[in-house]
Amino acid sequence: MGSTLFEKIWDQHSICDLGDGNELIYIDRIFLHERTGSIALKSLEERKVPIRNPNQVFATIDHIVDTFPGRGDKTLMPSGSDFIRSLRASVKGTKIHFFDIDDPNQGIVHVVSPEQGIALPGITYICPDSHTCSLGALGTLAWGVGSTECEHALATNTLIKKKPKLMKIMVDGILPLGVTSKDIILHLISQHGADGAKDHAIEFMGSVVENLEIESRLTLCNMAVEFGATTGIIAPDNKTISYLEGKAFSPEEDFNKAKHYWSELKTDQDAIFDKTITIDCSNITPYVTWGTNPQQAIPISHSIPFVDQIKNKNEKESMIRALEYMGLEQGQSINNQKIDAAFIGSCTNSRISDLRSAAKILKDKKIADNIRAICVPGSSQVKKQAEEEGLDRIFKSAGFEWRESGCSMCFFAGGESFGENQRVISTTNRNFENRQGKSTRTHLASPMTVAASAIAGKISDAKSIGIEQ
């Protein structure tokens, strides 16, 4: 019997069996940010436990740092600079690769990582952040951990872990024009629930996945955690290899060796998964969430379900609560729902291709009156590239604010928010209550949908406002 991609990488990193299903897994690379990494490093310092191999550790500042032009250590979030300074102090004098605020390669951890060739196919990789699963898009065995597990990995280069169950998701059919991997993952979660992949690691396969560019694959894997999965992974292919060639931390002299290894790295024909889900993309249309969980998503052209359609009592209550929080009615259509703000950013959709696709829609257009729109590039590199291509001018002349890179209003750390009851269409990954600020109403969607909605001033599919990509 053959093995899956996940098992191949897992077995290659298993140091020993600890009994009871647990294995000691070797961790190749660790990435930290100021929000949680600062605590892990400080805690190890206090215990006087050294970092086993600082050269395999990376750190960036993204979560709390402001994204206003001319920013520094001082943050809108009270005490935010303590996190920044604590991380900086901890990495100082160590061999940890550090991307400080003014580093040209600074950015959101999951954007910097592929961009710099830090996440690579076939390696194990962790970060104390739940969206670490994004990196599975490169064939990396990557998952999010808590601070205590991160400390363990920093101190020992290992984690004690039980192999998750494996799920295959076949993404077949032909993806219609104007439909993105964001829509695919929202569709998937809406159909199978926010815990639909609980206890499983997912491998995304199928013709649609093969045709997706690397950045779209990153979006797909990014939201594996919103599906309840331990992580997501996609087999490396020629696109992956050419994407990684020449990146700062990609292998140089050994690139050919690596390339050879990577191109063989895939699930065997006869490998067995614990569960398989097949989706046909041919009929998927742009999605948007209406509730306070990514599973509460529908195609823009559909209406919000009726409460009585939901059988499970707890789900029903959750729906009533969500509708109240969102200021929406059961059965109403979501299309043309008036919005107050639009946000393009986050580790889900802030890469250059995301910005390009939004800019294409915004070109020579203006956002609707009374709308606040913000674009936050995912990394300083993305920002630079966008400016070289003149995308910043398109965003600005359309009426968007153009920011420095960081997590920004993807979440509310006590700094900026759109305000109470403000309805925001957002390219982020979580529409939880209060996620973007107290009582802020978040609708998740693709960059195209967000751009189109910003112009229309209401939730709109790019196609419906007459824009064909």
Next chain:
Amino acid sequence: MKSFKTFSGIAAPLIRVNIDTDAIIPSREIKTVSKKGLSGGLFAEWRYLSLESRKENPDFILNQDPFKKASILVTGNNFGCGSSREHAVWALSEWGIRAIIAPSYGSIFYSNCIKNGILPIVMDGRVISSMSEFIKDNPEENRLTVNLIKNEVSYSNEVIETFVIQKQDKEFLINGLDQIEQTLQKNSIISEFETLHKKTNPWLNAS
């Protein structure tokens, strides 16, 4: 870390599905680079009428007697989904929660619980419903007893429900061992593995 084997406590039914770690502790309640001082921020958005005044919301279960003294949380599926922030577990633990009973958990949250001495018990939704009914009947008297040695939760003197937990997680909770210390004792096999691993995959070196 406090180790535990068996205890009885007041249980608070907070039956909602998909309670995420942003709800357990909102991000802005994480004010210092520390694992302590977080209980004030626990469920802050639900617990207080206003975050500024910190005036308690009397409708929120953990503000009501006797649930103010709860040590067990009974809740809906996918509890602790979302952000990996371990602060959610540190806040629960500091507030006094020692065990949680839910049909399922966010996976990072689950292991964070184990690492911090909170027992995350998995139980069927139906069991949880009847447990909640029992508790609501007389929350002060109708306590739950958790026995980690026997993998049991008992209530009303006669109903005993069993649960499944991985052996290693159980031992870890019972003995409260320091995992880093334990793993460091394996340093020689880790090093041996590492040398070979890097030799086979020379492209792994980050420099």
